[in-house]
Amino acid sequence: MLPSFFTQLLARLLRPRTKTGGRWGGVRLPGGLFAQTRCARHIDATARRVAAMGVKITRLSQRLHAGSVPGLVDADRSLRRMLDELKEELSTMRRDLARWHSRECRGQAGKRLEAAIARLNRVNADTHAAADQLLRLIDEYDAVQT
Numbered sequence: 001m002l003p004s005f006f007t008q009l010l011a012r013l014l015r016p017r018t019k020t021g022g023r024w025g026g027v028r029l030p031g032g033l034f035a036q037t038r039c040a041r042h043i044d045a046t047a048r049r050v051a052a053m054g055v056k057i058t059r060l061s062q063r064l065h066a067g068s069v070p071g072l073v074d075a076d077r078s079l080r081r082m083l084d085e086l087k088e089e090l091s092t093m094r095r096d097l098a099r100w101h102s103r104e105c106r107g108q109a110g111k112r113l114e115a116a117i118a119r120l121n122r123v124n125a126d127t128h129a130a131a132d133q134l135l136r137l138i139d140e141y142d143a144v145q146t
Contacts, residue, residue: 036109040116043097047120050093053086054127057134064137072145074139080138083131090124090131097121 063069074080101109101117107119 008081020076033110036105036113040110040113043113043116043120047116047123048088050120050127051123054123054130057083057127057130059132061130064141069141072142074142080135083135087128087131090128094121094124121127 064073097117097120105113
């Protein structure tokens with residue numbers, strides 16, 4: 001991919017100079033294409049970070065299922081608070097993303113951006129479900145340990 005300076009220069013060169021069509025018969029790059037691509041990359045990076053949290057949550061769930069955690073898992077309830085905050089943050093992220101999508105894109109965007117948004121929503125939902133399951137497991141595990 002070209003650096004942003006070159007993509008903007010290319011977009012300026014391909015922009016028609018007159019209303020009748022310009023040099024290349026009206027060929028013009030979409031104005032929001034580069035912005036949408038940049039947003040899609042940021043959304044994909046966020047999805048990767050959220051997925052990494054989901055993997056860590058799943059690993060801890062597997063350790064609890066195996067019974068390999070000695071004693072109480074969350075005696076001071078700090079892990080439960082963090083998981084609740086994570087779930088709240090994931091819900092807020094999905095809500096804000098939907099609001100941004102409807103405001104900025106008017107509900108329609110390019111395929112790349114739509115795919116990135118769908119991927120992030122899917123990862124958020126999976127991570128939210130994994131956090132819920134881990135909270136239930138912690139409650140059950142700690143109840144058995146006491």
